[in-house]
Amino acid sequence: MAIQKNMDPKKCPMPVQDPQIRRTNFNEVALGYTYEMAVNEAKRCLNCKNKPCRTACPVQIDIPAFIERVANEDMEGAYRIISQSSSLPAVCGRVCPQETQCESKCVRGIKGEPVGIGRLERFVADYHREHCTEKPEMPVPNGHKVAVIGAGPSGLTAAGDLAKLGYKVTVYEALHLAGGVLVYGIPEFRLPKIIVQKEIDNLKAIGVDIETNMVIGKVLTIDELFEMGNEAVYIGSGAGLPRFMNIPGESLKGVYSANEYLTRINLMKAYKEGSKTPIKHSKKVAVVGGGNVAMDAARSAKRMGAEEVYIVYRRGMQELPARKEEVEHAEEEGIIFKTLTNPVEVLGDENGNVCGMKCVEMELGEPDESGRRRPVVKEGSEFVLDVDTMIMSIGTSPNPLIRSTTPGLETNKHGCIVTDGDDGLTTREGVYAGGDAVTGAATVILAMGAGKAAAKAIDKYIKEKN
Numbered sequence: 001m002a003i004q005k006n007m008d009p010k011k012c013p014m015p016v017q018d019p020q021i022r023r024t025n026f027n028e029v030a031l032g033y034t035y036e037m038a039v040n041e042a043k044r045c046l047n048c049k050n051k052p053c054r055t056a057c058p059v060q061i062d063i064p065a066f067i068e069r070v071a072n073e074d075m076e077g078a079y080r081i082i083s084q085s086s087s088l089p090a091v092c093g094r095v096c097p098q099e100t101q102c103e104s105k106c107v108r109g110i111k112g113e114p115v116g117i118g119r120l121e122r123f124v125a126d127y128h129r130e131h132c133t134e135k136p137e138m139p140v141p142n143g144h145k146v147a148v149i150g151a152g153p154s155g156l157t158a159a160g161d162l163a164k165l166g167y168k169v170t171v172y173e174a175l176h177l178a179g180g181v182l183v184y185g186i187p188e189f190r191l192p193k194i195i196v197q198k199e200i201d202n203l204k205a206i207g208v209d210i211e212t213n214m215v216i217g218k219v220l221t222i223d224e225l226f227e228m229g230n231e232a233v234y235i236g237s238g239a240g241l242p243r244f245m246n247i248p249g250e251s252l253k254g255v256y257s258a259n260e261y262l263t264r265i266n267l268m269k270a271y272k273e274g275s276k277t278p279i280k281h282s283k284k285v286a287v288v289g290g291g292n293v294a295m296d297a298a299r300s301a302k303r304m305g306a307e308e309v310y311i312v313y314r315r316g317m318q319e320l321p322a323r324k325e326e327v328e329h330a331e332e333e334g335i336i337f338k339t340l341t342n343p344v345e346v347l348g349d350e351n352g353n354v355c356g357m358k359c360v361e362m363e364l365g366e367p368d369e370s371g372r373r374r375p376v377v378k379e380g381s382e383f384v385l386d387v388d389t390m391i392m393s394i395g396t397s398p399n400p401l402i403r404s405t406t407p408g409l410e411t412n413k414h415g416c417i418v419t420d421g422d423d424g425l426t427t428r429e430g431v432y433a434g435g436d437a438v439t440g441a442a443t444v445i446l447a448m449g450a451g452k453a454a455a456k457a458i459d460k461y462i463k464e465k466n
Contacts, residue, residue: 003071006043009112014119019332023302026188026271029329030094033116038123042070044108045115052105053117058449059092059157061085063102063117070120079128082121087160087203088153088182088448090129090195093122095186096445097323129198136205142166144462147230149216149402152180153444154435155236156200157451158458159208165459168207170230172214177267180238181436181444184267185259187296189303193266217401222409222431231465232430232458235417236451239396239436245288249346250392254280254354258289258297258393265300282389284308286357288343289393290315293441295326297391298335309335310385314342314362314375338385340364342375346390357385396441406431416440423457424450432458 015031016022022029033041045067053063062081069078082089098118106114146162148155151173159169177183182196204210214220216237225233242257244250261279264270270277285301287294290313301309311330313320316339320327331337340362347356361381364373403411410418410427417426417433424432434450436442 003043003068005046006040008044009108011044011113011116011119012037012041014116016329019329019334022189023299023333026303028192029189032126033119033123035127038070038120038127039073041116042067042120045071046107048107052107053102053115056101056105057085058101058445059085059452061102061121066124067115067117067120070124075124075127076132078124079132082124085452086448087157088199088444089121090125091153091182091191091199092445092448093118093120093125094191094195095443096121097443099324101445129195136202139164139166139206141168141207144168144466145170145228145230146232146234146458146462147172147225147228148234148236149222150174150180150235150237150435150437151178151200151210151212152236152238152435152447153182154238154437154447154451155180155234156203157448158234158236158434158455159451160203160206161452161455162458163203163206163208165455167459167462168209170209170211172216172220172225173210173212174215174237175267176212178210178212184263185293185296187262187266187300188271189299190296215401217405222402222406222428226430231462232432234424234451234454234458235402235426235431235433235437236435236447237398237402237437238447239398239416239441241397241399241415242392243395243397244392245343245394247343247345249348249354252346252348252354253352254282254389255346256389256391258287258293258391259396261297261391262293262300265304271300271304279304280389282306282387284310284387285389285391286310286312286343286385286387287391287393288312289395290320290322290339291393291395292322292326294391294393295322295330295335297393299330299333301389301391302333302335306389308387310387311335311337311339312341312343312357312359312385313337313339315372316340316364319364319372340375342377343385343390344382347384354388354390357387357390359383359385396436398437398440402437414440422453424454425457430461 066081103114268277270279345358362375368374432454435447
């Protein structure tokens, strides 16, 4: 029987915690669709013949097919379709910027709002986690070994795809917990860590081994990984080295990188009552930057008890690189946006603590090489922002440890690993790389797409070699 389509021009709204309540806790902000909401939203999909949404998905999920299953109330069938392409569906449903990828190509978006693809992916993954008791089927071993460096989204995706093809995959993670940016960077209120752990457990169930506290370049080198019988190595070690502005006062007490601040809160649980993780409980916080990480840091600072939290960004609101939803949530939670503003000095008191931030106002000039209008200083606009904490969120670059211990591995001037084309092949035979280690800081889904492409290339390389 044909499904009765839902021609409502607007997508079903996502239920969320009240802003006044959620800014005092670290519980997930978005509450997720109910069963009825999911089925009703799925019926908005026209099941287009050309599937433009699928071509815009970095991991090539068959989006119309899984949504059709939801519309027919076959949630496990929908999950099977998603999991053929994605090893982390519950994660992607929460943090993937669907609005600039799959949903941006949705035909329903031409005369209304696109189908809530990300919300449906999240619903399906959560439904499977809550209702399915069957263990994943173990793939048939093919007798070949591959090492993966980094248990973040890129490394986990490559590991999952290779394990499904029968490879014996070992993932080497520098931290004491697998997940990469999913556990140390993205806050609990956006991505609960129990969700991440369940996705990792699913990978372990199909044979992926994960060794933590393994700093490649120090404990083991890439050459030693080959000596251990691995026929290929995938580097998905991310970009965890924070950048600073090199302005006076950045060494004062109370200046954090966003990486450090979020790691203390997320991975080391500083937000929990009685936590022994040292962190400053600030009253007035300035977060410098305008991306998703800046929003995460600012919203975390508010939840840690700060009375005033500022986003300080040198361009305007229209140029903010953060997801629209994250900006809206931050505004609802009382984050103050000081756009067209740039810090020039961090001020300190007699004890070496931050006591203010000297800033200048900016105005937008001609476009730069990226196409965005270049911010220029407005003459005579200097002022002091009253803050006791400054969090720098202006980007990250890869840690130099791997490149410095791997002869023949070429990197560019930013420290990113150089690869040939889309398959992730580096300048070392049998060594592939992807995600932030190659591109610099980017999105979770793009890192996953790189891991997926590299896994396919590694499989071809090993088959041709043997």
